[in-house]
Amino acid sequence: MIGGAPGAFMGDVHRRALALSGQFSLVAGCLSRHPQQALAAGRALGLAPERTYADWAQMARAEAARPDGIALAIIVTPNDTHLPVAAAFLAAGIPVLCEKPLALTLEQAQHFASRFTAKANDMVMAYTYSGYAMVREARRLVQAGALGAIRNIQVEYLQDWLGNADSNGGWRLDPQTGGAGGCLGDIGTHAFHLAEFVSGLQCQSLSARVSRLVPGRAVPDDAQLQLRFSHAAIGSLWVSQVATGCGNGLRLRLYGEKAGLEWKQEQPDTLALSTMDGRTTHTARGGSAVLTPSFLPRGHPEGYLEAFARLYSDTARLLGGLDAPLLPRLAAGVRGLGFVEAALQSGARDGAWTMLRT
Template structure:
């Protein structure tokens, strides 16, 4: 997974992701997996006592177990041994304020998706990133799977020819029961303008853009609930029109009873197609117009693309999955931060890990989808 050019680990502070948080533990495992980080500071809960106890459970020194994120950012900024970066895993409606202050205090930032609660906030964060020249990662973690990167490399190498169709699905059963689960996601306004679009819709949208390298220019969306009487969005289907004229579709729901995870893509060009399912992440199906179907599997060695090789840790026969994909983003982010802090040249070319512009594009997709539902027609997706 590469080397750290600074010769030391990145000093990381955590915001959110405390007791009861599934995504918090995922972030911590991802940060530790390749040995690039020391987790040395944290504000893990909005409850001060719970925050201190949770930090103690992670063996964080008492003086760096903070009662609030503001206290952590202000105090750490003044320390001689200050943290290098922060990882934010709080509810959506807090991302903007935390990101803005973290950047102002001079920290690099890893932010859980979505970037913010609306497009205006996302653009605000992007402007601050540009002004500060900070490294910024939005954890669209599925882009870290080796076979996703294999697909990306094959498409860029022209193996599918001209892309003509892109079909994206993310089908869960999290909200299939009539009674909504407790938590901030189902509280009015906290998840943004649409729960399903913000929570998992942006994941599917980003996966399509990451694999194809193309932006959606226009869309026509049906957004709402598949459960009669429910006011929270749990369903979206959309027709997509890409920049090269390719057509596509997106079906995302967290109210499909019996489904587990259900994230997948199918991309077809004039020479063939690729298909990938996150529930079988180490297999990529390559269908060629004039040849037999091929199953490409994750493995070390020259048989796979450069992107797949750099994202693979374990020899053939041993599966890798979600945590490893998440860790790929953390490791690539650490390498960029280390290079920048070590005075090494860092160009402005797009990073392999999702950056702030990917976060802005996700919110532009959400805004266009909500507007399309309101107007009942096609909408342009704002350019980023």
């Protein structure tokens, strides 16, 4: 693991998820950009001293040279170091699982992708919500034609933890470390990926209103977008980290010719499928009608950690030479930056329709 010292939210989440998957164990790390903190964090996690590194470039070289070197590098650093760290490990022949966004800019992501075209399948992006069992079931239903042709896609991701001027957003609110996209890069890319992942459609252009609702912010904290997808589908996306009263309100609604479908992250174990005759069917994870495998039986809630663990289980399949078609790869990371760039450009031009570049 690179970054994610004990107490860091994403580092702790990844360690719990990889353990839950039963496929990985943490054996090496450069857990902080500060050398002494990195060494102390390694000791705290029980890593062997010779595999506790103060420099991630040294770690990549050393682990690649070991006969028992790591099988996967997990990147949970601030956004500005995602690309250089990933490049070091991919160049050393070590697959990578990286937090999003892939880079600070689309240009950086495109250059990286062109450099590592041959290793594109060795780069997994941590789009967590694609790991939820009922998100994958929703995708299966769409592909099976349960909704008919998709007409409209509505997705929102609402939080409130940055709702005050004195909220501690740390590096996420600094465009030099978090990127110029602010909430668009931090959680908007999740909503964007979810919409494309479940619908099977690609967003082609968008019109955005991008705002800094808390005065003094250097990056956006709220954005509302209209979307145009392939196959003549339309939609909208609202992302906010200043939506008072919202914890982690990710919601997806799809409307097709035959039915509509809804999934909510805060109630992740059920899907609602509604038809024009007034019937709504609620399908529970783990039931006999759900083909997507579960970690736990029906009635035992699964959530965020299980979704992450499912990504790790798929990654283990990938490393074992098996197919893992639902894993988000390098191309998904590039599309996320294409979304952020188009939204910022459209917002700067008063909502002008803007094509996505990837």
